[in-house]
Amino acid sequence: MSADRIEREIEIEAPVDVVWSVVTEPHHIASWFTDSATLDLRPGGDGRFDFRSRSTGGPATVQLRVERVEPPRLFAFRWTHPEGAEPDETNSLLVELRLEPAGDATRLHLVESGFERADLGQHRSRADHDTGWDVHLGRLREYAARSAVRG
Amino acid sequence: MPTGKVDTETLVAAVTEPTRRQLLDLLLERGESTVTALADGLPITRQAVSKHLVLLDRVGLVEARRAGRETRYSVNVEQFDRATRSLGELAAAWDRRLDRIKQLAEAVHAQRQERT
Numbered sequence: 390m391s392a393d394r395i396e397r398e399i400e401i402e403a404p405v406d407v408v409w410s411v412v413t414e415p416h417h418i419a420s421w422f423t424d425s426a427t428l429d430l431r432p433g434g435d436g437r438f439d440f441r442s443r444s445t446g447g448p449a450t451v452q453l454r455v456e457r458v459e460p461p462r463l464f465a466f467r468w469t470h471p472e473g474a475e476p477d478e479t480n481s482l483l484v485e486l487r488l489e490p491a492g493d494a495t496r497l498h499l500v501e502s503g504f505e506r507a508d509l510g511q512h513r514s515r516a517d518h519d520t521g522w523d524v525h526l527g528r529l530r531e532y533a534a535r536s537a538v539r540g
Numbered sequence: 541m542p543t544g545k546v547d548t549e550t551l552v553a554a555v556t557e558p559t560r561r562q563l564l565d566l567l568l569e570r571g572e573s574t575v576t577a578l579a580d581g582l583p584i585t586r587q588a589v590s591k592h593l594v595l596l597d598r599v600g601l602v603e604a605r606r607a608g609r610e611t612r613y614s615v616n617v618e619q620f621d622r623a624t625r626s627l628g629e630l631a632a633a634w635d636r637r638l639d640r641i642k643q644l645a646e647a648v649h650a651q652r653q654e655r656t
Contacts, residue, residue: 393556395627395630395631395634397631397634397635397638399638399639399641399642401641401642401645401646402646402649403645403646403648403649404649407645407648407649407652408641408645410648411641411644411645411648412641417644420640420644421637421640421641421644422637422640469549482549495645497638497641497642499634499638501630501634504552504553504556504627505553505556505557505558
């Protein structure tokens with residue numbers, strides 16, 4: 390297994406256009422991912438996922454930059470780069486979501502890559518930590534506790 | 541050093557980069573070592589070893605100890621465990637997100653079917 394990437398595939402009993410809208414529309418993203426989301430869905434467009442921090446109760450944000458949009462087959466973005474920095478392969482992770490029709494269903498393929506990069510980017514401040522993965526994972530643990538999650 | 545405060549993603553990037561992985565392997569094997577001794581075992585310069593160790597120190601993965609004129613490095617095992625678990629946590633996070641996407645898409649689809 391490569392340490393550089395996370396790779397997953399699931400099959401969804403819904404047509405590809407429905408899955409596309411769930412994956413890319415902010416009001417849907419707000420329910421599978423964050424409290425609220427904004428997204429300029431075109432290459433180079435910016436997105437912003439807002440959370441409520443579990444530790445402070447205050448707002449926290451993850452910025453993302455759209456890389457590729459090929460409806461209804463491919464949505465790719467970069468994230469976790471330091472705030473204000475231009476995301477590239479040295480300072481961010483690339484998330485690619487690929488959709489493929491499988492009869493009436495859809496296969497959704499996820500790759501998150503870039504873990505093996507040499508440069509860790511700027512050292513983040515304490516304030517930035519609060520907008521990062523710790524908050525994020527805490528949030529997901531809440532989800533996991535609320536809903537029966539397989540595996 | 542607030543080692544518990546480094547975010548998961550930075551920690552994962554720190555351990556997954558191939559040269560740093562080698563350095564950590566060597567340190568785990570030897571218990572403690574110096575920049576010079578580490579560089580001897582690897583096809584990279586002392587400067588490069590030093591740079592990686594500074595990074596690893598910053599995220600709490602190694603600890604530096606002065607011994608006479610030398611600085612000796614060792615792995616912070618607790619933080620190392622946390623880092624190796626982290627990649628698994630990030631993957632588990634995606635499992636949960638994908639699961640939510642599946643539930644949502646199937647619910648939206650079912651609603652549309654009912655309407656027609």
